Amino acid sequence: MSMPFYVSPEQMMKDRADFARKGIARGRSVIAVQYADGVLFVSENPSQALHKVSEIYDRIAFAAVGRYNEFENLRIAGVRLADMRGYAYDRRDVTGRGLANAYAQTLGTIFSSGGEKPYEVEIFVAEIGDAATGDQLYRLTYDGQVADEHGYAVMGGAADVVAGYLKEHYAEGSDLTSALRLAVAALGHSEAGDRVVPHDDLEVAVLDRTRMQPRKFKRIRGQQLTDLLGPRGPEQPGAPLTDDGATAAPAAGSATDDPADPTDTVSGSVAPLEDPVSGEPLPPVTGGAPQQGTEPAVGPSTPPPAPPA
């Protein structure tokens, strides 16, 4: 009989966190910006059908990055929870805070339970009030932590770079047009330079308190999106995967960005566009598809990777 390797709890949690963080960092960013009439979501998503931003209830929206099947599962659970509660009690009794708590408990349980792999997702739950002071924006991470965000928030691949851009340029109480232009510019911003994110790759939605209907969630697309964006330069799609890592500032040593390796410390400055179904990076345009679907097994039966030197 073989003895299982001993894994210290600290190491196990760290491995799981690294694994989840790495999965999340593969996708492109999602931005949430509070503006005068509500909350705006902008994301770079080449799929028109598989959404990263969705409606949960009258005044509540959901945005996620990471693995599609996992956050879709959470989204459906959230819709069920909200509709159940609204049906059993009243529409006003469905709150963003309640939903964020439910997600936090669920993600936390999955993260700390030994048997399951942690969810590779990060989530925004936003709720708008009758005035801008009543707006709420929660960020939930893969381990069930909840943070109350103000003004703007970014999650996903190049979150730090994008958040840096927003920090410099964000102004409170701006209108939809300027908030949208700011968010789209931030999405196109990277250390290597700015680019114009193509119109068709943008997924934009708002929770707009000025809407007459009780359901305040609305997608902005097509001509309306073009009008709001105004004149822009020539569109530049995201860098293909082959460039990935080339512009990254390498960490000390000769570490490389390997998506299959949860322990490496380097990731490309521009995350590749991911496959919307699997959440995996799209293969480069030239050359064969690299095999990246294999996830490293996690759990007590796996020996801990050697700590980085």
Added chain:
Amino acid sequence: MSALQGGGANPFVGLPASFMTPGTSSFRDFLETHQPDLLPGSRATGLTGAGDLAPHGTTIVAATFEGGVVMAGDRRATMGNIIAQRDIEKVFPADEFSCVGIAGTAGLAVEMVRLFQTELEHYEKIEGSTLSMDGKANRLAALIRGNLGLAMQGLAVVPLFAGFDLDAGIGRIFSYDVTGGRYEETAFHSVGSGSLFARGSLKKLYREDLDAERTVQAVVEALYDAADDDSATGGPDVTRRIFPVVQVITADGGRRMADEEVATIADRVIDGRMRRPDGPAAELEGPRR
């Protein structure tokens, strides 16, 4: 999902396992597995004669016009020979492009409408697209079918469903029976205790070339005729200014007609009845003498 099982008892702490189970996009089917006690049909007791215990809603009328459909309901709820409520609302929007009016046991009817509204919205959010008009009509049939046990106890709910079919570009009307039978109606239809009189009235008043406002006037006339001959249907209440609830649905979506608009039309109808209490006269064929 084993780690989530413990959360099953309290839906407000974590998300219970059944919430995370992939499967149905129907809210009713989800309730059936997760919390069946919230479904109206699960409360059938097998006893009979419960019909006199609760208020009944009465007459609903719907009619199509070029580019849309209108539905109107009177405001009376009765309990035996008592008027239980004189300003009840029995016509509700089901979603943006459809509405539902319900005759029968009022409490169950309102619950059924809430379930149906949630059902449509739930599907739309989960699937990212709306149900087709026929899909909606069939879902409502399924909800009514689930209520058969209660209907046998005397607590029947009979809806009338109308909406604008975006694919076909026309207004459509569906009627139901207590067993969940679904029947598409052409031009106009009515359900409830005064429906016979309302339908007879509409037969003589309805024309396909009426615009939205004239169609509303025709259904208000029909409700007046229903109230004229059926004690359970309420006529326009001129002293309290209580008039029918009217939903108008076109390609732009549905809206509840403002009370003042309905009041203007109802006043016009009442004026006409002051002169001719039986309402507008239809033409007879053949030469006039």
